[in-house]
Amino acid sequence: MTKSQFIKFIIATTLAIAALFLPYESMGFVDDNTLSPLEIRVVAIFVMAALYWILQPFPIWSTSMLVIVLMILTVSNSSLLPFRVESYRIAESFIMNGVQDVNIGPEVPVTMLTFKSIMATFADPIIMLFLGGFFLAAAATKYRLDLNLARVLLKPFGKNPKVVLLGLMVITAVFSMFMSNTATAAMMLAILTPVLKLFDAEDRGKAAFALAIPLGANIGGMGTPIGTPPNAIALGALQNAGFNISFGEWMLFGVPYVLVMMVIAWLLLLKIYPIKMKEMTLKIAGADKFDTSPRAIIVYCTFALCVLLWITGKNVHGINDNVIAMIPMAVFALTGVITKHDLNDMSWDVLWLVAGGFALGLGLQSTGLAQHLINAIPFASWSPFMLMVGCGFVCLFFANFMSHTSTASLMVPILITVAVACKDTLAPLGGVTSLMVAVAFACSLGMCLPISTPPNALAHATGYTDTTGMWKTGLILGIGGLILSWVMMYILSKVLFTV
């Protein structure tokens, strides 16, 4: 641990501990709204998680693990004995001589969370969705489906570098709609190497190509519910709150949005990094023809089946998206496409990271803290416009400094409760769905810095990009994307969703 990490760790920990001793009674948490000891502990864990995720004294997935373990140790029914509570006294407010004061009121019972439910966040249905995605991605890479598709798909874009650039972005976006952004970026950057070699030493167009990949991956991820964790998290929260968006419905607005953003990004790249080269011919090594071994065909069929089932949706066949994601798991495990070694190489840390967010959400919901917070803050009196814009910018800000997934896992559980509570006032702006989709997109739009997202980091690592270009495109696309998402959701809500 470096010195700066240590200082961050001390600051974050101190603030989290301080959260345990705040005078919640004088902050309006009185009477029925009094926080139980469990809720105060969850507040402290939440503060800790937020600060650790922003300041990153540890890797973000470690923080998630810490969140889960701390929750089990302090608020579960298998916690350390001193942490067990059966009841607490509510703070009774009264007014004496015109001054409000609190008194110790009657005792009310409190139930500890079950440790099983906290552990079960490691196998939340959304996690299964991730795993299914990992299986698909691993199988596609193994049987060169990715390379072959890239070869076939880049061909139509001809020899004009500008068009090839757009083609590359579109392909990246399409892949990242179904695969993890990071995996897509890594794969596409690998394909890009032969393309980059075609450039002269001083041609700045190289940077445009290198930056096109993370832009394509980040933007493309917004296109489907499984494209990137924030979407899945927002979708999970929406489903739990009773608002159903199917895979297909999401794509119905996601894909056009991605296309518009892609064109903006393309124009921006051409503006910032003018390409001098006149003509280029593409050759991708190792991909001459599609693999036609039986296993490769199984991979193609499974891929197609999943996409088909995801697109048709639960209403047609009755299977929800998370369960569909388990088809490739079963098929690939059965046929030996994915072996146990491949299983070990999956990004388990990403899954743990996501699980930490779910556990935090569970803590907020099950202890009743979320409800108490909402009761204490007069969200309902906020204008819905302010809610939309405020939430968007807060998410965008956080997403630039910490992982998109942790931003979403932090904001979504709170905002969904707020949104459901203000359902009626939000209705004119597109309702709960609108707000949550805008939040999910805002979480995905943070891409100003190399640390903002793994694809950015990967592109930065190639050495072809510069931070100025990343910063400029990131900022413009971030704010532009936010506005675009509000406008689009507003229009769509009139047509597509019942509010």
Next chain:
Amino acid sequence: MSRNINWKLIIKSSIAVIAFLVVWNLPSYIFCIQDLTCIEQRVIAIFVFAALMWLMETITPWATSILIAVLLLFTCSGSCMKFFAASHVKGMYLGHLLSYKGIMASFADPVIMLFLGGFTIAVIAAKIGLDMKLAKVILKPFGDKPKNVMLGFILGTGIISMFVSDSATAALMLGFLLPILKSIKGDEIGKKGLILAIPIGANIGGMATPIGTPPNAIVVRYLNDPEVLGMSVSFGDWTVCMLPLSLAMLFFGWFLLKKLFPFQQGHIPLDLEKNVALKKSEPMSKWKIILIYITVGMTILLWLTDRLTGMNANVVAMLPIAVFCVTGILTSDDLAQYNWSVLWMVAGGIALGHALDESGLAKHIISNIPFNHWHPALLLFIPGLICFGLSTFISNTASAALLVPVLSVVAASSGETLMPLGGAAVLLFGLAMSASLPMILPVSTPSNALAYSTNMLEHKDIVRVGCIIGSVGMIVGYGVLITLGKLNLL
């Protein structure tokens, strides 16, 4: 890709698939269960399929497990295909759809967390060579004679598991055993014996005390319940009866392993460091190494005292994960060394148990068996065999929890008829024993799965040892129990 047709695989999988389809489509009256629902019949079919696939090792066990989860999700869950959710099929009621979240949660069951904790400690201990040092300390009292080391592990595991959860004991002892195994060069068949010593010790040791394993605690509760049998079986009473049996079985296990997996080498090399090249990653700072010692020590201590601290063994296992994550000792690369496929294999068994329970099938079947009308000998042995069979596939706690409540009532009402065979207590003690003995498959108990996770065992090794231990244990066990019962010692 070889084009050779694997006939063995085809035959095995067709047997399983045909059995599955037959059970699925049988007319429901064949099962002799009143008001059998569609979901319940499907769960039976999936159970039969899973049992055949695991027993014959048709495909790698973790793939079977995922298949089970997917089958359950697609045919019995709230998110099943629309086709399967029709409310009446062939005049049968659909029954209670399982929650798909519950099935998925099998992949993060508390037992899985215990595995994760065990894997974490093993990976970290190997990283700093702590395991080697521990191995040295352990080898000292037993010398370097393989059979003595094996006896040490069987007895050590057995004795610890009398007081600590079986799985935690197995995770712990396997951590000590692995470095010793690593120091043995070549294809030493004796390695398998050493590994199998752990599950044998953990499963059988657990029988000895009422707190050794949850089935015992369940049986004692019903034996002492004044409304059921109203006996007063104390900790001491149980231990006096079961400890000798358990010790005898542990020694038998030792002889068996010596026989089946004889060591070629006369001694286990003691200079461990020379034989094993430590992975030279970045050197770890002093405070981190101290922290690892403290954390591992604390975890073991908390495992041993889980009844005092209130934290169960599964929760304790998560402590080292958190500590090592936060201090950066455990990196995301280390996660790739975990044996994820074994975790998923275990999850399949948990999912199956979950389905049996949540669909109400298990209770439904047991309440439909006319135990009361049976001959005393049948009444004594058949429940034991059912319990044995059930806990071969699902957790032994779950099987005991299913059978004991029903059978304790039966035992209480037919105490007279059971007298010639030792009385009602024999029946219940027998159930506890038959819940602990099954260790035929890698999925049978967490300790078996942990042993299998070393990648040094083959499926058939476990099956062979498990069958012998199981059958001998059942025969000897019932013999001893009946004798004790007749002497009025129970």
